[in-house]
């Protein structure tokens with residue numbers, strides 16, 4: 001298993017400097033914002049060539065969720081995701097991380113009445129995934145479908161939810177991304193859910209129980225990594241977390257060290 005990271009405010013802003021910094025820090029891959037990739041494709045290619053640091057995946061950087069309530073926005077999101085997948089193909093990235101939606105609606109906070117039925121939710125997500133399945137096939141990429149916790153999305157919260165869409169539509173280019181932070185809220189057990197869905201998990205996001213840097217909270221990373229090892233997971237573990245402490249950069253390096261130790 002390799003360790004990657006998303007961007008952080010304390011990384012250099014300049015793209016090439018960012019890549020050199022990440023390489024030097026010991027990260028093995030970078031999960032890039034989709035818009036940053038599309039808008040700076042040539043610069044990203046140069047940075048990969050000069051540092052050898054790969055782009056693993058993209059996350060975000062498009063307007064309109066695959067399960068958007070607004071049809072025009074949903075279709076716009078799909079068109080932008082297509083562009084991101086085409087760019088990923090050019091840089092050798094494996095695919096894009098997509099939730100059903102993020103911050104659009106939750107059943108758990110007022111007003112609690114959804115503006116659309118569960119059947120219509122499902123149809124929107126199904127339609128989007130069937131379309132993205134063909135784009136992923138054409139571009140040799142993968143759609144990593146991401147369950148989010150109940151406060152961030154009302155449609156796909158557990159790995160089992162994500163699996164049900166993949167199975168119902170017989171999708172081959174849509175897989176599951178397991179995010180430890182969301183799993184800690186939604187799953188009965190992180191290791192157990194990882195094991196049950198081992199055939200579909202192809203990407204992982206890491207944060208501790210409170211979404212701060214791994215090692216600062218209560219998750220048992222060694223235990224979950226051992227489970228992944230036993231199940232033959234050989235994909236990326238990508239840091240997606242907030243950072244607290246007086247010196248965020250030093251805390252982040254501490255978290256990377258902690259993860260390497262937990263990997264054994």
Ligand code: LER
Nearest residue numbers: 097098099146152179
């Ligand atoms: C949002 O909480 C999240 O986990 C991101 O990966 C969004 O896809």
Ligand code: MN
Nearest residue numbers: 146179205240
């Ligand atoms: Mn995530």
